[in-house]
Amino acid sequence: MKRTTIQDVASAAGVSITTVSRVINNNYPVKASTRKKVEEAVDRLKFKPNLLARSLIQNSTKTVGILTPSIENLFFSEVIKGVDSVLKEKGYTTFLCHTEGEATNEVEMIHSLVDRRVDGMVVLDPRKENVISGYFEELAKRVPLLLVNGYAQGIGCSYVLNDGEGGTRMALKYLISEGCKRIVFLRGKKSHSYDIKEEVYLEFMKAHGMESRILRIKDGNDIKTVEQAKDAVADYIQSGEKPDALLACNDWMAVGALSGAKSEGLIIPKDMRIIGFDNTIISMITEPKLSTVDQQMTKLGQLAGNRIYKMMTTKDIENQKTYLETKLMIRES
Amino acid sequence: MKRTTIQDVASAAGVSITTVSRVINNNYPVKASTRKKVEEAVDRLKFKPNLLARSLIQNSTKTVGILTPSIENLFFSEVIKGVDSVLKEKGYTTFLCHTEGEATNEVEMIHSLVDRRVDGMVVLDPRKENVISGYFEELAKRVPLLLVNGYAQGIGCSYVLNDGEGGTRMALKYLISEGCKRIVFLRGKKSHSYDIKEEVYLEFMKAHGMESRILRIKDGNDIKTVEQAKDAVADYIQSGEKPDALLACNDWMAVGALSGAKSEGLIIPKDMRIIGFDNTIISMITEPKLSTVDQQMTKLGQLAGNRIYKMMTTKDIENQKTYLETKLMIRES
DNA sequence: ATAGAAATAGAAAACGTTTTCTAAAAAGGA
DNA sequence: TCCTTTTTAGAAAACGTTTTCTATTTCTAT
Numbered sequence: 054m055k056r057t058t059i060q061d062v063a064s065a066a067g068v069s070i071t072t073v074s075r076v077i078n079n080n081y082p083v084k085a086s087t088r089k090k091v092e093e094a095v096d097r098l099k100f101k102p103n104l105l106a107r108s109l110i111q112n113s114t115k116t117v118g119i120l121t122p123s124i125e126n127l128f129f130s131e132v133i134k135g136v137d138s139v140l141k142e143k144g145y146t147t148f149l150c151h152t153e154g155e156a157t158n159e160v161e162m163i164h165s166l167v168d169r170r171v172d173g174m175v176v177l178d179p180r181k182e183n184v185i186s187g188y189f190e191e192l193a194k195r196v197p198l199l200l201v202n203g204y205a206q207g208i209g210c211s212y213v214l215n216d217g218e219g220g221t222r223m224a225l226k227y228l229i230s231e232g233c234k235r236i237v238f239l240r241g242k243k244s245h246s247y248d249i250k251e252e253v254y255l256e257f258m259k260a261h262g263m264e265s266r267i268l269r270i271k272d273g274n275d276i277k278t279v280e281q282a283k284d285a286v287a288d289y290i291q292s293g294e295k296p297d298a299l300l301a302c303n304d305w306m307a308v309g310a311l312s313g314a315k316s317e318g319l320i321i322p323k324d325m326r327i328i329g330f331d332n333t334i335i336s337m338i339t340e341p342k343l344s345t346v347d348q349q350m351t352k353l354g355q356l357a358g359n360r361i362y363k364m365m366t367t368k369d370i371e372n373q374k375t376y377l378e379t380k381l382m383i384r385e386s
Numbered sequence: 387m388k389r390t391t392i393q394d395v396a397s398a399a400g401v402s403i404t405t406v407s408r409v410i411n412n413n414y415p416v417k418a419s420t421r422k423k424v425e426e427a428v429d430r431l432k433f434k435p436n437l438l439a440r441s442l443i444q445n446s447t448k449t450v451g452i453l454t455p456s457i458e459n460l461f462f463s464e465v466i467k468g469v470d471s472v473l474k475e476k477g478y479t480t481f482l483c484h485t486e487g488e489a490t491n492e493v494e495m496i497h498s499l500v501d502r503r504v505d506g507m508v509v510l511d512p513r514k515e516n517v518i519s520g521y522f523e524e525l526a527k528r529v530p531l532l533l534v535n536g537y538a539q540g541i542g543c544s545y546v547l548n549d550g551e552g553g554t555r556m557a558l559k560y561l562i563s564e565g566c567k568r569i570v571f572l573r574g575k576k577s578h579s580y581d582i583k584e585e586v587y588l589e590f591m592k593a594h595g596m597e598s599r600i601l602r603i604k605d606g607n608d609i610k611t612v613e614q615a616k617d618a619v620a621d622y623i624q625s626g627e628k629p630d631a632l633l634a635c636n637d638w639m640a641v642g643a644l645s646g647a648k649s650e651g652l653i654i655p656k657d658m659r660i661i662g663f664d665n666t667i668i669s670m671i672t673e674p675k676l677s678t679v680d681q682q683m684t685k686l687g688q689l690a691g692n693r694i695y696k697m698m699t700t701k702d703i704e705n706q707k708t709y710l711e712t713k714l715m716i717r718e719s
Numbered sequence: 720a721t722a723g724a725a726a727t728a729g730a731a732a733a734c735g736t737t738t739t740c741t742a743a744a745a746a747g748g749a
Numbered sequence: 750t751c752c753t754t755t756t757t758a759g760a761a762a763a764c765g766t767t768t769t770c771t772a773t774t775t776c777t778a779t
Contacts, residue, residue, distance in 0.1 A: 058764095058765060070766080070767095074766070081768095083727070087728085101497075102765080102766070103764090104502045104503070105447070105503055105764090105765080106734085106764075106766035109439055109734050109735065109764095110767050114502075124457045125459075127458055130458040148481035148483070153467075169438070169479075276671060277671075279671070338612070402758065404760080405757090405758065408737095414738095414757090415757065417756085417758090435735080435736070439737085440736055442765065443763065444736090445764075
């Protein structure tokens, strides 16, 4: 039941293992006739080189690990596809690990990946605990590591971020230009991106002499988020408030807000304008269609893929921070 | 910039690498005093054994690959979590690969995993092409392989399946018992599970002397599915048909159907009953709440995890087929 | 024909572990 | 004290490759 090894092929072809290696890697001249013999033997024995052995000696696995808090979130899956596509093209295999949003899982899985000698790692939405403990900063010294979004900002380690700040400002500016006065901000609890956006929101409202009002909902998966947002917004309106605009931290919240507002009899966008965040497909299929801030997830992913590639190949671990601009997509809400 | 190796630790502790190995694996007696010396050195040098080297000699990576057509589908993510949880507990690390539903990606990724010597593989919803070509059957002889759902049925290879057949029958029986006469079947194009369900549906309707009517929508991700289903159902009703029940192949379709029916002025469940499939969280948050067939995805995943574990440890590759029963969840639709 | 260069092939070391086998040290029994 | 047994430690082989270095063969030019 043993696997066929390079030695078996060598014997079968009547050459040395060196020659076999050269044929399969095509990195050294070998006579056409010998090459043919070897290739035949390879085919006949269905030889596939053991990548463990190769990696051991080459000190590279041609593999990168991607960590994500969740695999049921359109935002992440778009980013992942972006990373994947560029790395695949460069000849790398990616492995996905999901942490369920747990900081402890995150470090556990990272260790597992490091022990298996991945060439690099991309961490989506790194957990706050691990960022502030300096864990990533330390890790980044020993292995090509790229953080994407989340609590990455400001840490001494390479990262790629959406410009959530700019996006927020853009959206608010637009709402004001449309004459909105009472703009509500809807956010979840935990994500760092929410904190950043909230900060911009507060500062902006203050600067324009308007009162700020923040609605906070529990974190959960996409579908739960819709529910939570709907209830929160409906309650808010029921309590007698009369918002004329709402900025949500992602599209799912925006969908919930839309549904909550409608259930309270508001007409969107006449009575209240709604702007979401992300530009996931869901924003295109509501009624009315959601305006949103495009975060260009695929592009973000590609950016991340290219960055980690460069880090792996040039061994240049110098921290580099990149921001990706956001775009305001005005639709019907 | 070299990593610290077992040799470094041995030198630092003044012992042989054999002893170091024994300490870290704790599989051979070593004197307390020596052990302490070694442990100190390990800590001090932050030594982490190279799993490539270990795997090479032990002929096992303690790793299993999971393949999924999609990472943005609640059905799969639940199954994956199930597989993950049991394998993690057994000391295995799982790596997720997504094929985007492409048969060629599937075999490419499988090869990559095999070359990296995973101890086993779980393939969710295997692609039809690869099943009928005999690819999996061949592969299963060389490596522990478990298929889950999809076109697995009937192939000479181990698999775990939902009893979609039983679920469909159960749902139809229920609808009839409620007096429904014109039951529509709503399905996507590609998945094997749709074929199975359709077969049961046709047979059942014929047996009860009722006319069958099948609505087919394009495949896509969850959100797109909702849209497609909505349009299809709305069109169908607009064309003058008066269905009094609809059975959808998954919850997203059911949500779309619900929305389409409502948009045409039907009251659910008074005018038309709707039953979905899967019992994903989305079925619990619609208005009215969706009745559905519970596919117990987590349990299915756990089942799969335990099966592949047994296959890997007992080297018993004997084909074994397991069905998981489904449960009818009657809610408000 | 012969010297030198170029092309091709192989032997052996290396990668970082685990494991087998042998040896030394400690302990026990007479 | 000496022999046997038990405990502990190390040397070396093994895992399956790649790569370096050396050796052989073939070619080219004189």
